[in-house]
Amino acid sequence: MTDVSEALGSDIMTQTTLIADGERERTDVVGRTLPDFPVPAPLPSHGPARIVAMCNQKGGVGKTTTTINLGASLAEYGRKVLLVDFDPQGAASVGVGVNPHELDLSVYNLVMERGVQLGDVVQPTAIEGLDVVPANIDLSAAEVQLVGEVARESVLARALRPALDDYDVVLVDCQPSLGLLTVNALTAAHGVLIPLECEFFALRGVALLIETIEKVRDRLNPALEIDGILPTMYDSRTLHSREVVARVHEAFGDTLLHTIIGRTVKFPDASVAAEPITAYAPAHPGAEAYRQLARELVARGDTA
Ligand SMILES: Nc1ncnc2c1ncn2[C@@H]1O[C@H](COP(=O)(O)OP(=O)(O)O)[C@@H](O)[C@H]1O
Ligand SMILES: [Mg+2]
Secondary structure, three states, X not given: OOOOOOEEEEOOXXXXXXXXXXXXXXXXXXXXXXXXXXXXXXXXXXXXXXXXXXXXXXXXXXXXXXXXXXHHHHHHOOOOEEEEEEXXXXXXXXXXXXXXXXXXXXXXHHHHOOOOOHHHHOEEOOOXXXXXXXXXXXXXXXXXXXXXXXXXXXXXXXXXXXXXXXXOEEEEEEOOOOOHHHHHHHHHOOEEEEEEEOOHHHHHHHXXXXXXXXXXXXXXXXXXXXXXXXXXXXXOOXXXXXXXXXXXXHHHHHHEOOOOOEOOOHHHHHHHOXXXXXXXXXXXXXXXXXXXXXXXXHHXXXXX
């Protein structure tokens, strides 16, 4: 017996409906039943890590914000997390409190210099369980210098190999292009997460991105998976946001994650404070959304 007539209320991203006496069903924005994503069980030991690349050639879609806040959320759940800043802008580094102008060694040295090991460039952050390999503008030279290198697409994969034993998750924050740095991230990764701004033209680039992912899978990294598409900057006051998510669902089915990140000024505020939102405003819905993302990815088997 189901009576889906009475909507009991909703927050931004879910709707709760009375389906039988006292029984409630929660659905996501596109109407799919929203499973409970349980708090992940503690891990008895750490590693081997799964490497996840945060990828979208469009800038300003939430790659860096997702890298930082998913990382911080997984760390809250006891995971050992390594953030790899692979964008010469260095926004992920800044976002976790690293000053990119004061680096002796960065990810650039790690990928370009044989003598530099992962341990030489990893830095702890203020968040327990969350470390970072920082980047700065030096990395922009790597794109050019790598062109002449042997196995130029797999320098990052090689450099990250030692991290596999010590961490549960490695999150690589990609630059907004499909150039050689991003191809390196895709070659190193087990999975790709695609943050997608809930904006009308956002879908345009996704076909090209998926084509690139498939090329890398065919030629360089047969095990590469698309872990999910994450709608970001969702504005519940507009029909428009909802339509974009519905289009993504039509085109990509359950590659669309249940979790959606709402638009809120707390994210830029947290970046100015150089903290994850989970530390800056722990009770804010934006922090809770990234915790849910962490739980959803664990439940999907996309991370430990
Ligand atoms: N959900 C959100 N709501 C509002 N602003 C956001 C949200 N996510 C990110 N931002 C802001 O948008 C800008 C771009 O986000 P960022 O994560 O740096 O994107 P990318 O790494 O894809 O270029 C930043 O100023 C960030 O603080
Ligand atoms: Mg970025």
